[in-house]
Amino acid sequence: MCAGCFTHLLADARLKDEQASCPGCRTDISRGNCSRNLAVEKAVSELPANCQYCSCQYPRSKLEKHKTEECQDRLTNCKYRRIGCQWRGPFHEHKEHEQDCCHPKKSGADITEALDVIDLKHKEELELFNHIFNLLSFEKIGFADIQLRPYRTDEFITRLYYESPRFTVLNQTWVVKARINNNDREPNLTVHRQISYQIILKSKVNTSIDMNFLVMKGPYDDVKLEAAVKRFQFSSDSLETDYYEFPLVTAAECNKLLAARNINLRIFMFQVQK
Structure with a gap:
């Protein structure tokens, strides 16, 4: 059982005021009587799993790197996202899109709205930082x-x-x-x-x-x-x-x-x- 499923089972049991049990063998489980099985983790990491983007099979230990760095069908954003481009598509299409993207050709007035959104988020983060910094000077x-x-x-x-x-x-x-x-x-x-x-x-x-x-x-x-x-x-x-x-x-x-x-x-x- 993965860590996420284990945590979800314990949370559900807490909400229902019940003892958490294994969905397979119905044995009572808790953080106190469960421990990681490193041998099984190692074996599972070598089992094949499908990539959610290209559906090809890879060992689980290599799947994350494939999805984030190698898969040609993984979702990616346009490099002009910061100036308002909302395109999001397969990695193998991003170069073709960026060559035809209209946002680099827009005037400063046209991309002001997108930059204002970024500036607003940065301003809110800076205000929170300054607020906490000022609180630390309280007596x-x-x-x-x-x-x-x-x-x-x-x-x-x-x-x-x-x-x-x-x-x-x-x-x-x-x-x-x-x-x-x-x-x-x-x-x-x-x-x-x-x-x-x-x-x-x-x-x-x-x-x-x-x-x-x-x-x-x-x-x-x-x-x-x-x-x-x-x-x-x-x-x-x-x-x-x-x-x-x-x-x-x-x-x-x-x-x-x-x-x-x-x-x-x-x-x-x-x-x-x-």
Whole structure:
């Protein structure tokens, strides 16, 4: 069983509150009782597999290089993509297309729109970088490594949710909660899964606290998260943030989180001074 299928099985079992089992022999499986079989991996790597582009057979160990570097039918983009060309086709046709591509012959005014899209994306990335850089100059900064543990609701059809133990940052006590697909009753029936989180202030406060926070993966974790800074003003009447989606790079990362025993996170908090 490949790593992706193994992770998906564990994630489905977590969502259904069941013990994961092998689809072949029905033996119970978990991260604790399964290990890589290097001998089988080596044997499988020599078995033939079809290229998804040209349908030719190659040993699995060489298939990836063939698909990315050698296959004449692999999909490729026009080299003038940056100035607006949307062509995408087989590699063996790209030279002929590029010779006839109309985009190099366009005027500067015609390609401005495509360049504006690239500039906008770069501007957003730069603004995020500068925002985080400025937050690091705040006087009051704190962070904590937390574990979100899985629990079940008391409803007839239970729902999975996660909650962290209480932790202290900047002399305040906090809790983080998380839910799956916005509390959808049967998230196991869809491949489009997402986890959203909420930060709750447990301390009593007399004045409002304006807080920026940044959630990152925990130490030794391999889940891929993008940077996303959120801001919320806590007060005695507003102790819970809205739910924010984890900025996962791909949907497969959600299965990694669900398959793990706990979700390990590192949360940074930056208090805005009045």
